[in-house]
Amino acid sequence: MIKNSFLILVVFIIVNFVELFAQTDLVKWYRVENYLLDDYVLQNLISENPDDLNEESHRFADLIVTVYKNTISDFDGDNCRFNPSCSEFFAEATKLTNPISSVLLFFDRLSRDTNFFSNEGYKTLNNRFYDPPSDYLVYETEPNKN
Amino acid sequence: MFKVIYWLVFHTVLLFSQNNIYHSQLNIKIFGDYLFCQKDYLRAIEEYNRLDSVLFSDTMICKLGYSYLQIGDYESSSKYFDDIESLSPLKSYSVNYKSLNYYLKNDLILLRENIELNQSLNITDSKKLLLVSEIMNNKKLPSNKELLIFNHSEKIFINDLIQKKRNPDYKSPTVAGILSIIPGFGKFYTKNYSDGLTSLLITGLFSFLAYDNFKNSHQFRGYLFSVTALGFYLGNIYGSVASAYRYNRNYDEIIMIEVDDYLTQKNYFIQKVNFCE
Numbered sequence: 001m002i003k004n005s006f007l008i009l010v011v012f013i014i015v016n017f018v019e020l021f022a023q024t025d026l027v028k029w030y031r032v033e034n035y036l037l038d039d040y041v042l043q044n045l046i047s048e049n050p051d052d053l054n055e056e057s058h059r060f061a062d063l064i065v066t067v068y069k070n071t072i073s074d075f076d077g078d079n080c081r082f083n084p085s086c087s088e089f090f091a092e093a094t095k096l097t098n099p100i101s102s103v104l105l106f107f108d109r110l111s112r113d114t115n116f117f118s119n120e121g122y123k124t125l126n127n128r129f130y131d132p133p134s135d136y137l138v139y140e141t142e143p144n145k146n
Numbered sequence: 147m148f149k150v151i152y153w154l155v156f157h158t159v160l161l162f163s164q165n166n167i168y169h170s171q172l173n174i175k176i177f178g179d180y181l182f183c184q185k186d187y188l189r190a191i192e193e194y195n196r197l198d199s200v201l202f203s204d205t206m207i208c209k210l211g212y213s214y215l216q217i218g219d220y221e222s223s224s225k226y227f228d229d230i231e232s233l234s235p236l237k238s239y240s241v242n243y244k245s246l247n248y249y250l251k252n253d254l255i256l257l258r259e260n261i262e263l264n265q266s267l268n269i270t271d272s273k274k275l276l277l278v279s280e281i282m283n284n285k286k287l288p289s290n291k292e293l294l295i296f297n298h299s300e301k302i303f304i305n306d307l308i309q310k311k312r313n314p315d316y317k318s319p320t321v322a323g324i325l326s327i328i329p330g331f332g333k334f335y336t337k338n339y340s341d342g343l344t345s346l347l348i349t350g351l352f353s354f355l356a357y358d359n360f361k362n363s364h365q366f367r368g369y370l371f372s373v374t375a376l377g378f379y380l381g382n383i384y385g386s387v388a389s390a391y392r393y394n395r396n397y398d399e400i401i402m403i404e405v406d407d408y409l410t411q412k413n414y415f416i417q418k419v420n421f422c423e
Contacts, residue, residue, distance in 0.1 A: 104380055110381070117343060
């Protein structure tokens with residue numbers, strides 16, 4: 001009993017301590033519609049991709065992302081260092097590939113987001129690293145264009 | 147007396163006013179030329195199009211073609227360059243710029259046709275453009291004999307480009323996938339060192355947590371960490387393969403930018419004719 005109380009107290013202190021320092025900058029709380037991938041480009045990519053036939057998986061992914069945004073993300077803030085954010089990345093990856101590939105791409109993105117060292121080789125967009133799922137599609141290199 | 151002076155002055159002014167027709171054909175042409183020389187091609191086209199076609203000289207047609215080329219309307223540009231007569235001194239200029247239109251449209255077939263149709267003219271510039279286009283589109287690599295049309299400095303660049311096309315520094319997706327059996331090594335192979343190290347650490351951490359929890363009979367946590375570790379592990383393999391494809395695409399893009407910069411600097415090998423002197 002004493003052990004459990006102590007554990008709860010420790011968790012309480014840690015949570016409150018983290019909350020003290022989290023999101024002190026109010027600007028960050030606004031959700032930013034920062035995903036600027038042109039709809040036309042996206043539609044082209046989707047139509048070129050033969051795997052993109054599973055409407056239900058899109059809806060399911062969208063549902064997960066919506067639930068995540070309204071339950072966790074709203075409280076946690078807009079923190080992702082990438083553009084599109086990890087949840088948007090997952091939703092877009094589902095549209096561009098199949099459910100299995102999109103989950104794998106999502107895990108890969110999470111490991112990049114957790115990068116302890118440095119994020120190099122990305123263009124920046126709205127002060128975030130631009131890293132759309134279309135960059136990670138697995139297809140052969142097309143012949144160069146002028 | 148005052149009224150007479152007033153009357154005289156007024157009518158004298160009236161006599162000399164508006165004897166210059168501002169929108170005369172000559173003035174429109176002069177203004178069009180001015181806009182062309184100021185590189186305001188869109189408005190220059192507007193002015194030139196207001197002129198009667200009777201006044202169109204070869205120079206004017208070339209200017210129109212060039213203006214359309216500059217604003218990216220390749221169809222109209224080609225149409226105007228087509229209108230140049232075969233005996234005109236500007237014929238080879240027009241053929242070269244027509245080739246440039248096809249090059250920018252990435253239409254290799256029409257570019258080749260344009261050169262074959264005008265073999266009798268001095269169109270070395272177009273031939274150079276065709277060779278670069280063929281190299282860039284992976285159609286064929288030119289022989290040493292074909293390279294003779296380039297001068298020394300151009301030859302250095304073209305040889306470098308051929309080398310890059312012959313031995314591209316691509317990364318094999320298969321090798322990346324196989325290497326990433328050890329987490330992160332596939333990404334090391336594609337030169338994403340920090341991502342590779344992070345993958346290694348995360349997968350290692352979750353695997354250790356899974357092992358430790360199973361060891362201490364915490365079944366649920368053991369399974370939870372196992373699934374997470376497996377997700378990161380498989381994600382790392384898939385990500386490494388995708389990363390190799392991404393590396394290759396970036397490599398091609400860099401070459402494309404280099405060539406584009408070089409050609410822009412060299413005016414696409416086409417000799418400039420100064421219409422603004």
